Amino acid sequence: MPILYFDTCALVKRYYKENGHEKVKQLINTSTNTVVLNDFGSVEVASALRKKYRQNDLTETNARLRLARFLYDRGKEYTVYDTTSSVLLDSIGLVSKHDLRSLDSIHLSTALKIREKHPNLQFVTADGDLYQAAESEGMNPIWPGKPT
Numbered sequence: 001m002p003i004l005y006f007d008t009c010a011l012v013k014r015y016y017k018e019n020g021h022e023k024v025k026q027l028i029n030t031s032t033n034t035v036v037l038n039d040f041g042s043v044e045v046a047s048a049l050r051k052k053y054r055q056n057d058l059t060e061t062n063a064r065l066r067l068a069r070f071l072y073d074r075g076k077e078y079t080v081y082d083t084t085s086s087v088l089l090d091s092i093g094l095v096s097k098h099d100l101r102s103l104d105s106i107h108l109s110t111a112l113k114i115r116e117k118h119p120n121l122q123f124v125t126a127d128g129d130l131y132q133a134a135e136s137e138g139m140n141p142i143w144p145g146k147p148t
Contacts, residue, residue, distance in 0.1 A: 003034045003118050005111040007104070008044035009126035010144055011037060014073075015045070015066040016052055020126055020145020027124060027144070028077070036079045036121075038087075038110040040103055045070050081110050098133035108133055115139070 004027055013024040028035055046067055053063040074080060083106060090112065091105040100108065108123075108130060115121040123134045123141040134141040 001032050001034055002030075003036060003114070003121045004028075004142075005036045005107075005114060005121055005123050006041070007107040007123075007125040007127060007130060008037075008041050008048060009130075010124045010142075011041065012045055012048045013126065013144060015049065015070055016058070018145070019147075020143075023144035024124075027142070034079055035077060036081055036114060037074075038081050038107055039083055040106055042071075042074060042080070044103060081114060083110065084113075087113055094133065098129070098136065100129060100133055104130045104133075108137065111139070112137060 006024075010020070010024060013020045014028060027033060049058065049063045049067050049070070052058040053060050058066070087106065087109045091102070091109040094100055094105040094108050095102065098105070098108075104127060107125075111121060111123045111134070121139075123139045124144065125131050125134065125141055126143060126145060131141050131143050131146075
């Protein structure tokens with residue numbers, strides 16, 4: 001059974017129609033896939049949806065409804081990986097090695113930690129820097145809606 005680790009950029013595409021939305025739905029809706037995210041990702045999803053509201057891409061009601069849907073899905077469909085001190089320490093090294101933003105390094109560190117036990121893990125991101133870092137760490141990342 002494939003395990004898919006989603007960073008926030010990619011996961012938000014399930015709740016907001018933008019480039020890559022259909023690919024994300026396809027990946028998540030495959031009943032044989034296990035979708036994993038980091039516990040920090042939940043806060044990031046809330047923040048991303050709120051940003052869509054501030055930018056007038058969503059009404060406040062729509063942003064709240066999408067967040068409620070995400071929280072429902074989080075409890076029913078996703079496996080949430082708790083951030084450990086080991087993940088955080090490894091993240092520090094990834095910041096230096098790949099020039100990543102803090103939460104991006106936590107996403108990558110989490111995925112690498114999970115991959116130790118599940119070598120078939122696939123990393124799903126919609127962030128160029130994170131995609132390149134995952135590639136250089138030996139992963140074969142998926143970028144839904146990758147610009148050509």
